[in-house]
Amino acid sequence: MQTGLLYNAVQTSGHLGWGTVAMSSPCNAACFPRVRRVAIFGGTHGNEMSGITLVNMWMKNGAEVQRNGVLTKPFITNPGAVEKCTRYIDTDLNRAFTPENLSTPSGDGLPYEVQRAKEINQLFGPKGSPDAYDVIFDLHNTTSNMGSTLILESSTDHFNLQMVHYIKKAAAPESCAVLLNEHPQLRYATTRSVSTHPVGLEVGPQPQGVLRSNIFESMRMIVKHALDFIELFNSGVEFPTCTVEAFRVHESVDYPRDTNGNITAMVHPRLQDCDWEPLNPGDPMFQTFDGWSIPYAGDGPVYPAFINEAAYYEKQQAFVATRRETLAAAAIRKASE
Ligand SMILES: CC(=O)N[C@@H](CC(=O)O)C(=O)O
Numbered sequence: 001m002q003t004g005l006l007y008n009a010v011q012t013s014g015h016l017g018w019g020t021v022a023m024s025s026p027c028n029a030a031c032f033p034r035v036r037r038v039a040i041f042g043g044t045h046g047n048e049m050s051g052i053t054l055v056n057m058w059m060k061n062g063a064e065v066q067r068n069g070v071l072t073k074p075f076i077t078n079p080g081a082v083e084k085c086t087r088y089i090d091t092d093l094n095r096a097f098t099p100e101n102l103s104t105p106s107g108d109g110l111p112y113e114v115q116r117a118k119e120i121n122q123l124f125g126p127k128g129s130p131d132a133y134d135v136i137f138d139l140h141n142t143t144s145n146m147g148s149t150l151i152l153e154s155s156t157d158h159f160n161l162q163m164v165h166y167i168k169k170a171a172a173p174e175s176c177a178v179l180l181n182e183h184p185q186l187r188y189a190t191t192r193s194v195s196t197h198p199v200g201l202e203v204g205p206q207p208q209g210v211l212r213s214n215i216f217e218s219m220r221m222i223v224k225h226a227l228d229f230i231e232l233f234n235s236g237v238e239f240p241t242c243t244v245e246a247f248r249v250h251e252s253v254d255y256p257r258d259t260n261g262n263i264t265a266m267v268h269p270r271l272q273d274c275d276w277e278p279l280n281p282g283d284p285m286f287q288t289f290d291g292w293s294i295p296y297a298g299d300g301p302v303y304p305a306f307i308n309e310a311a312y313y314e315k316q317q318a319f320v321a322t323r324r325e326t327l328a329a330a331a332i333r334k335a336s337e
């Protein structure tokens with residue numbers, strides 16, 4: 001019989017408590033291997049300054065991100081773009097981790113980010129293989145008013161669901177939203193996707209090329225909680241079943257545009273900065289340059305995110321409409337070694 005620790009997730013005192021239970025069977029929880037290697041990526045977009053600054057800081061002195069029995073690797077993923085303080089050089093690195101790109105032979109003439117994606121896949125993957133890093137946190141900033149947001153790519157990765165549940169509780173009373181992108185058309189091949197458990201961390205509002213201390217500190221705190229979770233998990237703590245409130249990517253909404261592709265309206269002042277607040281049919285969404293309101297006409301409510309994100313003008317996206325959902329996380333613990 002195995003003995004494990006039960007992580008007490010239902011205390012109301014605001015402090016995390018502990019209890020000990022005897023495990024009745026080897027695996028009445030979903031078992032995952034011990035977390036051995038974690039990477040923290042910054043500079044996937046070269047003008048998102050919080051992640052770049054934190055990762056540079058941790059590369060000089062990693063004490064803050066080290067945890068017992070875990071290799072934590074801070075890494076700048078797009079140094080060329082960081083150098084120029086631009087989102088990317090040739091193409092968006094955070095869309096480049098497609099099977100086609102990763103399997104294409106290296107050589108001159110490849111776009112800078114495609115070459116880089118192949119290198120990152122060699123160092124931290126290969127994507128989908130047992131040799132891949134266990135967890136990658138990819139640090140991003142947004143110009144929209146989203147606060148701290150964890151981005152997941154799967155509703156059935158119970159390790160990640162338990163981790164974001166832990167982070168949300170640890171971050172309280174600061175809120176931390178969970179954005180789930182499993183949309184068959186709107187999902188994209190992210191840098192973090194080379195790992196077994198990919199986690200995006202998006203914190204805003206912060207202008208491109210600007211470092212704001214409050215955003216920097218929020219991001220730093222979320223990473224700390226995430227690493228604390230991994231250390232607890234590795235120590236044998238069992239995390240009981242729980243639920244996670246998430247916002248599922250539902251639809252991409254573009255600005256109204258003329259036939260030349262130029263925008264003809266702005267985000268409405270009643271929508272601007274209202275990320276994660278319900279948008280109902282009939283609510284004002286855009287405002288034309290001469291002051292007319294354009295209402296939301298979908299069937300609602302939806303919960304907008306990335307409202308007026310600077311980087312998304314080129315992607316024809318004024319905001320992403322999400323739907324609220326409660327995800328169920330199975331109990332997890334470390335597999336016996
Ligand atoms: C503003 C921004 O860059 N957002 C990220 C979101 C993500 O990491 O999934 C992106 O579009 O790649």
Ligand SMILES: [Zn+2]
Nearest residue numbers: 045048140141
């Ligand atoms: Zn980004």
